Amino acid sequence: xxxxxxxxxxxxxxxxxxxxxxxxxxxxxxxxxxxxxxxxxxxxxxxxxxxxxxxxxxxxxxxxxxxxxxxxxxxxxxxxxxxxxxxxxxxxxxxxxxxxxxxxxxxxxxxxxxxxxxxxxxxxxxxxxxxxxxxxxxxxxxxxxxxxxxxxxxxxxxxxxxxxxxxxxxxxxxxxxxxxxxxxxxxxxxxxxxxxxxxxxxxxxxxxxxxxxxxxxxxxxxxxxxxxxxxxxxxxxxxxxxxxxxxxxxxxxxxxxxxxxxxxxxxxxxxxxxxxxxxxxxxxxxxxxxxxxxxxxxxxxxxxxxxxxxxxxxxxxxxxxxxxxxxxxxxxxxxxxxxxxxxxxxxxxxxxxxxxxxxxxxxxxxxxxxxxxxxxxxxxxxxxxxxxxxxxxxxxxxx
Numbered sequence: 001x002x003x004x005x006x007x008x009x010x011x012x013x014x015x016x017x018x019x020x021x022x023x024x025x026x027x028x029x030x031x032x033x034x035x036x037x038x039x040x041x042x043x044x045x046x047x048x049x050x051x052x053x054x055x056x057x058x059x060x061x062x063x064x065x066x067x068x069x070x071x072x073x074x075x076x077x078x079x080x081x082x083x084x085x086x087x088x089x090x091x092x093x094x095x096x097x098x099x100x101x102x103x104x105x106x107x108x109x110x111x112x113x114x115x116x117x118x119x120x121x122x123x124x125x126x127x128x129x130x131x132x133x134x135x136x137x138x139x140x141x142x143x144x145x146x147x148x149x150x151x152x153x154x155x156x157x158x159x160x161x162x163x164x165x166x167x168x169x170x171x172x173x174x175x176x177x178x179x180x181x182x183x184x185x186x187x188x189x190x191x192x193x194x195x196x197x198x199x200x201x202x203x204x205x206x207x208x209x210x211x212x213x214x215x216x217x218x219x220x221x222x223x224x225x226x227x228x229x230x231x232x233x234x235x236x237x238x239x240x241x242x243x244x245x246x247x248x249x250x251x252x253x254x255x256x257x258x259x260x261x262x263x264x265x266x267x268x269x270x271x272x273x274x275x276x277x278x279x280x281x282x283x284x285x286x287x288x289x290x291x292x293x294x295x296x297x298x299x300x301x302x303x304x305x306x307x308x309x310x311x312x313x314x315x316x317x318x319x320x321x322x323x324x325x326x327x328x329x330x331x332x333x334x335x336x337x338x339x340x341x342x343x344x345x346x347x348x349x350x351x352x353x354x355x356x357x358x359x360x361x362x363x364x365x366x367x368x369x370x371x372x373x374x375x376x377x378x379x380x381x382x383x384x385x386x387x388x389x390x391x392x393x394x395x396x397x398x399x
Contacts, residue, residue, distance in 0.1 A: 020370035062262035083214030104155025111353035168301030169310030178207025220264035224257035293386035
């Protein structure tokens with residue numbers, strides 16, 4: 001039987017969606033909370049009439065709800081359009097403010113950052129005279145806090161490290177890194193986009209000064225994000241116009257989506273402990289099953305210090321794009337790494353930084369679970385994936 005015949009025969013009755021690190025569906029409870037502000041209450045929250053006041057009240061409630069999850073003051077919460085904007089505002093806002101004050105132009109980051117961070121810092125270096133130190137990661141994608149401390153200079157103005165990696169799921173020792181920055185008076189920013197629905201977000205326990213989130217990673221809509229900025233941290237606005245968001249981010253607030261984000265964040269944190277336990281069971285069964293059926297498949301990221309819903313591998317002898325296409329035909333939605341890298345033929349810089357050879361890195365596979373994922377889904381994947389891999393190694397070898 002050929003690959004295509006096998007795929008069509010084994011295609012499940014329902015779609016198996018294992019790409020929750022890229023995006024999650026909108027929770028029905030979130031959509032219900034949003035609907036009044038999409039259909040009935042449509043005023044501009046900056047106005048003075050009754051419609052406007054209703055929207056302003058909803059905005060205030062949402063800000064308070066997010067602040068309660070983060071353990072911060074409502075005025076420290078800035079609503080943005082996405083995680084990428086939150087990262088950009090944090091990094092550029094701190095960098096330009098510090099440079100203007102003559103404090104320096106040196107930024108510390110890591111080799112496992114999302115492009116929203118790494119490309120932003122690279123742009124600052126190439127066009128505005130900033131300098132960066134990129135601390136390495138080990139074979140699991142982990143940062144050593146000692147490397148961060150060694151990288152600090154007298155002109156260091158920002159440390160930006162990811163909380164949990166989108167491609168490999170590794171969770172960083174963020175509180176240790178944050179404490180280093182706090183002791184030396186250097187602001188610490190974290191891209192917590194992947195952590196939003198799964199990890200502790202209390203900014204005091206994490207010892208961070210800025211934290212970025214994106215709604216569509218935890219069952220809120222696409223197009224809305226959050227940036228937490230600790231009170232007293234100088235931040236130069238990057239979007240000018242009106243005095244929205246305390247003068248830090250101009251633009252009429254997207255109230256329906258902000259309400260959705262706040263609702264989704266609270267829901268995610270309320271069920272986090274129970275849901276994480278369920279996801280870990282499914283994830284570990286998936287990892288064990290893949291490694292048993294494909295002994296040469298290498299788990300990427302830390303074996304235990306990883307996101308509860310995240311399984312990622314490099315599989316020798318297959319090309320990720322071809323593998324994903326055949327999985328899709330089999331009714332299984334998966335990814336090879338960052339959703340922002342779709343269509344790119346170059347190996348992941350994060351995998352390369354971990355010491356994975358370029359050819360092997362081209363066989364990356366990421367399977368990320370969610371609330372709809374069942375054990376039956378996992379067993380179906382474990383039946384279908386190995387057969388597709390073995391047949392592709394014969395018909396479409398990646399050598």
